[in-house]
Amino acid sequence: MVSSRTILDVHILQTVPPSNLNRDDTGSPKSAVYGGVRRARVSSQAWKRATREAFGGLLDPDELGVRTKKVAELLAARITALGVGLEEAAAWQAAADTITAATGAKVAPPARKAKGDGDDPAPESQYLMFLSSRQLDALAALAAEGLKESGGLKDFFKGKENKARAREAANTRHSVDIALFGRMVADASDINVDAAAQVAHAISVHAVEIESDYYTAVDDERKEDEPGAGMIGTVDFNSATLYRYAAVDVDRLRANLGDGLRADEPAAEPVRRAVEAFVEAFVTSIPTGKINTFANQTLPDAVVVKLRSARPVSFAGAFEEAVRAGGDGLTGGHVAGACAALAAYVPEVEKAFGAVTEDSWVLRVGERTSALSGLGAEVGLEALVGAVGAAVAKRLAGSAG
Numbered sequence: 001m002v003s004s005r006t007i008l009d010v011h012i013l014q015t016v017p018p019s020n021l022n023r024d025d026t027g028s029p030k031s032a033v034y035g036g037v038r039r040a041r042v043s044s045q046a047w048k049r050a051t052r053e054a055f056g057g058l059l060d061p062d063e064l065g066v067r068t069k070k071v072a073e074l075l076a077a078r079i080t081a082l083g084v085g086l087e088e089a090a091a092w093q094a095a096a097d098t099i100t101a102a103t104g105a106k107v108a109p110p111a112r113k114a115k116g117d118g119d120d121p122a123p124e125s126q127y128l129m130f131l132s133s134r135q136l137d138a139l140a141a142l143a144a145e146g147l148k149e150s151g152g153l154k155d156f157f158k159g160k161e162n163k164a165r166a167r168e169a170a171n172t173r174h175s176v177d178i179a180l181f182g183r184m185v186a187d188a189s190d191i192n193v194d195a196a197a198q199v200a201h202a203i204s205v206h207a208v209e210i211e212s213d214y215y216t217a218v219d220d221e222r223k224e225d226e227p228g229a230g231m232i233g234t235v236d237f238n239s240a241t242l243y244r245y246a247a248v249d250v251d252r253l254r255a256n257l258g259d260g261l262r263a264d265e266p267a268a269e270p271v272r273r274a275v276e277a278f279v280e281a282f283v284t285s286i287p288t289g290k291i292n293t294f295a296n297q298t299l300p301d302a303v304v305v306k307l308r309s310a311r312p313v314s315f316a317g318a319f320e321e322a323v324r325a326g327g328d329g330l331t332g333g334h335v336a337g338a339c340a341a342l343a344a345y346v347p348e349v350e351k352a353f354g355a356v357t358e359d360s361w362v363l364r365v366g367e368r369t370s371a372l373s374g375l376g377a378e379v380g381l382e383a384l385v386g387a388v389g390a391a392v393a394k395r396l397a398g399s400a401g
Helices: 044-055 071-081 088-103 133-147 152-156 160-169 176-181 250-257 269-284 335-353 367-375 381-400
Strands: 007-019 031-034 037-042 065-068 129-132 197-199 202-204 211-217 231-249 302-308 360-364
Touching: 007 269, 007 335, 037 231, 044 176, 044 197, 044 269, 065 071, 065 133, 071 088, 071 133, 088 133, 088 152, 088 160, 129 133, 129 176, 133 152, 133 160, 176 250, 176 269, 231 250, 231 269, 231 335, 250 269, 250 381, 269 381, 302 335, 302 367, 302 381, 335 367, 360 367, 360 381
Parallel strands: none
Antiparallel strands: 007 231, 007 302, 031 037, 037 202, 065 129, 197 231, 202 231, 211 231, 302 360
């Protein structure tokens, strides 16, 4: 018998006006061919970054992590705060030794660009390190303990037991963002974290064309007899109604979070809190590429959230045939057509594959999205977040029993 899983699917239709959310190496908005036509595209990395940034307003700092090459500076500050009496350079070295013991990664000062650049820079890891706040605290405490030993940290971490303790400190009490988005440590694959969340590249439901804005800037100190602009340039943009999709393996999320982030709370509470934060952050966030230029501060037109007991299911297939503006007798742009296509596609897929679920919610805006009303209980954002969190906690409590 196949064991029941808890999978969270989030489907979003969101319209963005002229914008350049996510650029390629030439500065143009990213795109992809799907269904035989060129679509606007926003990479999964761009929206995961925006989601992680949104966590800052939804979760406590001790529930989050930091991804940086400057991890030695962060750890050195924690070590110093424990009153070990180290000067800055010595604290950096202690942090570097501890990180190497915990992750196997080399930590060293970056090469200077030229002589006379000033003070020696702080050491950096060779690649981005993703550690939770609580992991950094645990490593700082371990370093402070080792500094009290007569041989110093290098001798302290030569012992297999202490090195194992450092590895364990970096591999327990994961933050919500590490548990959701995973972590790869090139020098220590045993402390890698498999991501609980999958985020698709957002694509437009219709064909797009890239346009270009020619702009000029005036020199404020220009004299009247000095013709022309102080600067000229171009910026590429497009506009689109995007289909966005993400899935969360709630069981993997629970395993990644381990014993939870706070003491004396129900076992399902950390997962509920993480799921609620993810839903709200993913729904409301937006990548910030060229956002000061275009002010494309939109919210979704519609959100459909489903809890499943098997594998995740994307509904991108609803838009394999590009939606036509005002097509099939619908007025206006692409939103109504996209909602009609999604509303027709979802029941057919769920019926054909036996993937129907009772846990389904719809958040929608205006009459253009009315076709989606039959896909689940209609809710606002606050009710959506709370209902999803409660349903997840109920399922986890049932599986535990």
